[in-house]
Amino acid sequence: MKFGVITFPGSNCDQDLLYCIRENLGMEAVSLWHKDTDLQGCDFIFLPGGFSYGDYLRSGAIARFSPIMNEVVRHAERGGYVMGICNGFQILTEAGLLPGALIRNVSTRFMCTNVHIIPQTQSTRLTANLESRAYKVPIAHAEGNFYCAQDDLKALNDNEQIIFRYCDENGNITPESNPNGSLENIAGVTNKNKNVFGMMPHPERAADNLLGNLDGKFILENLLA
Amino acid sequence: MITVTAETAKQLGLSESEFSKICEILGRVPNFTELSIYSVMWSEHCSYKNSILQLKTLPKTGSRVLKGAGEENAGLMDIGDGLAVAFKIESHNHPSAIEPYQGAATGVGGIHRDIFSMGARPVAALNSLRFGNPDLPKTRHLLKGIVKGIGDYGNAFGVPTVGGEVYFDDCYNTNPLVNAMSVGIVPVGKTVSAIAAGVGNPVFIMGSATGTDGIHGATFASEDISEASEDKLPSVQVGDPFTEKILLEATLEAIETGVVVGLQDMGAAGITCSTSETAAKAELGMDVWLDKVPVRQKNMEDWQILLSESQERMLFILEKGKEEAVTKIWDKWEIPYAEIGVVTDSQMLRYYMDDKLVAEVPAESLVLGGGAPVYVREQKEPAYFEKIRKFQSKSISVPAKQQPVIEFLLQVPAIASKKWIYQQYDSMVGTDNNTTNAQSDAGVVRIKGTKKGLVVTTDCNSRYVYSNPETGCALAVAEAARNIVCAGGVPIGVTNCLNFGNPHNPEVYYQFAGAIRGMKLACEMFDTPVTGGNVSLYNQSEDGPVFPTPTIGMVGLIEDITTDRFTMALQQAGDFIYLIGKNVEDFGSSEYLYSYCKVKHSPAPYLNLTEEKALQECILGMRGTKLVKSVHDVSDGGLIISLLESAFAGNVGFDLHTSPDMRVDMALYGEGGGRAIVSVDASLNSEFQLYMQTCKMPFTPIGRVNGENVIVNGELIGTVGYLKSLYDNALANIMS
Helix, strand or coil: CEEEEEECCCECCHHHHHHHHHHHCCCEEEEEECCCCCCCCCCEEEECCECHHHHCCCCCCCHHHCHHHHHHHHHHHCCCEEEEECHHHHHHHHCCCCCCEEECCCCCCCEEEEEEEEECCCCCCCCCCCCCCCEEEEEEECCCEEECCHHHHHHHHHCCCEEEEEECCCCCCCHHHCCCCCHHHEEEEECCCCCEEEECCCHHHHCEHHHCECHHHHHHHHHHC | CCCCCHHHHHHCCCCHHHHHHHHHHHCCCCCHHHHHHHHHHCCHHHHCCCCHHHHCCCCCCCCCEEECCCCCCCEEEEEECCEEEEEEEEECHHHHHHCHHHHHHHHHHHHHHHHHCCCCEEEEEEEEEEECCCCCHHHHHHHHHHHHHHHHHHHHHCCCEEEEEEEECHHHCCCCEEEEEEEEEEECCCCCCCCCCCCCCEEEEEECCECCCCCCHHHHCCCCCCHHHHHHHHHCCCCCHHHHHHHHHHHHHHHHCCCEEEEEECECEHHHHHHHHHHHHHCCEEEEEHHHCCECCCCCCHHHHHHCCCCCEEEEEECCCCHHHHHHHHHHCCCCEEEEEEEECCCEEEEEECCEEEEEEEHHHHCCCCCCCCCCCCCCCCCCHHHHHHCCHHHCCCCCCCHHHHHHHHHCCCCCCCHHHHCCCCCCCCCCECCCCCCCCCEEEECCCCCCEEEEEEECCHHHHHHCHHHHHHHHHHHHHHHHHHCCCEEEEEEEEEECCCCCCHHHHHHHHHHHHHHHHHHHHCCCCEEEEEEECCCEECCEECCCEEEEEEEEEECCCCCCCCCCCCCCCCCEEEEECCCCCCCCCCHHHHHHCCCCCCCCCCCCHHHHHHHHHHHHCCCCCCCCCEEEECCCCHHHHHHHHHHHHHCCCEEECCCCCCCHHHHHHCCCCCCEEEEECHHHHHHHHHHHHHHCCCEEEEEEECCCEEEECCEEEEEHHHHHHHHHHHHHHHHC
């Protein structure tokens, strides 16, 4: 499996992801520039966190028009794997590769803290081998409040497209454990074909033994299986 | 054309004697543009004219120092493995007082530019904030805006905030303090200098276009805050973190080419400051065509272009004939740039507008160490010292029950958890923050590719400095060093941010001189040279000056973070708890006296620098052993608050006993220096005691880690969960 990480102007988790894939997961990863029109033969494309184009208009709204996004869409349509984390998730919803939208946190404030999430399905590559328990993974966003229309929500539930929900440390999905007001505590979703993933929490920030938390690594390791 | 007189000079903040000196240097009366140049370059902010003689007494050399104070945009120290750390702290007090969001945001932007303009990549940010009484709506307005400004800028820029401090006091009601620190890493020998070397080399401006924002900002920062300050809104700059992120990447990539001869960011006094300082440093001159500078609006005057403090701009001096290697990179990043000048051998700065010479001044005459004026100000012991001398501890009756005092202190905004604030900052981007899942007294940032970690902190309890400038400032340095040691690091260097009132007030200047003496003594004791920083005077309003606040930013080093780190959380029921260091009967200037007993004047807390140093050596000697399971220093709020913080981190209670020979309020709430709390596994108890005896370090058993209750001298104070909720929610309750 060869990974590619796209750098948009304003991405700031691109180097973290490259480090994580290479050093923590021991896999090959290349850096892709937003103006590239070639995915360099990558099997799995990551859209990293950050503030693409400053997010001055609406998170991810401009980055979706970057030249490389045409290739990302084609890759996804061919069944190739794509995953967006945080700002990457926002870009994928703007690009229409994932349903829903990420709106402003209910608190209206940026929030950076460890939260817990619990896998909701084993029907996707990302979650296939995860235990049904709370995973501790950090969030860092001001616009991570997942929202979608009722029909879409029903479809997401019916097709097992919800991959993670926010929960407490014991795995209970409660209003108190929802850090941003997301519908039904949704922290991450996949598309119908289950080859495109998006999540607000940052697994790459919890993948290094030296930082005292490996729950993010346990999630990402599924991609290597 | 404005006719320049001494009156014009006064309006720009220059004294009559300064105006005469300018006329003397030029051999004629300056035109308005030239006068504007001198007014910003000779402001306190740029010239340090009222402070430099004091600053020169501070220790600035050491084996690790690669670039010392005043040499470059930031201090630079060797940390081994071929790497160096660049670090600096700077204030943005006056802009934040007027426009909190942009004022604080651009403060963060400015300090990061100081670091990456040296070629270092910023890896950590800290901030030290002072606000007024949180019960005032204005304070909450300032707090919300400043915190959001710091967060929005730093979060988008992508550097984690790993530490800092927040205090509240009425003295900051009108004049909050915003001190931002940046820490970066660069391979030794890969740094760039802020120098305009090489006659004939082209000079480029790169980054945002120049607008009319922030004109005379440096002058604005060098006067008292008043109602009229609100009219100075255009003196406040507007920040754009997205451009700053592009600026960072495009700058570091440009440096890789080897074609960059010199580089300086544009902060205070914009093009004026960057061109004059780089030229003066090279003992050369520069011709600059202001009409070539990309501008945001039409019809900008020459002096506006010169003085604009528009953010996210850099001045590059490139090697003639090889410019394309760099401009190619800037094109890739789509960042605007323009060639605006050339290095000359004239030692003069000549600024042209549409081929017309609009200003001509000797570069050297503008800068610190050159022609800028230097003053010694009058000192007088502050009148309030008399009140401090009159304080008698026996006038304070010992509280019968401790529970109400402890609950009160846990919710004092200065002590309560700052979670409401720091959760608005991205503390984890970069995946190097070692404290996210293992709290310690200072921030620990691992350095990828090595076993090392940087340990960083900012400290200053200004109440102590108010009570005794010399002892108080030494305590600030001592606490910073202690925090680094209690995280397992060896302190290596200091950057300071000196926030004081108006230097023309002899009492303020007395505080300033005293604080510098204390800093000197303490920095010598801990072998932490001062590598730079920033002076912010005129922090005063109609209410009077703020407490003297010499914020200490300190950097330390852990050689091996896999073995040498200490953390602060209590671990396991049954562990023994010890207070180590000399325990003196004292509660001077404690939060208890100040806030609970409402005693506004009392002596500074106890400090003995030799004892403090011995304590720190003793703690460092336990690195790599299992002798202690937690380490946490005693500071704000005293022994009980420190122990509670460790209990909250470990989610476990304790049973505490204080000595019957000591007043219980002094034992629990005294804030004297040179002490720390450690917890020890029962199986290693005798080995620990033996080590303490070997170190000749005083140690007092004060209790055991135990269950979910907090018990003090047999009195049940509450459960850990309950007390933690008070501590965690106090600030959020105030802010909502």
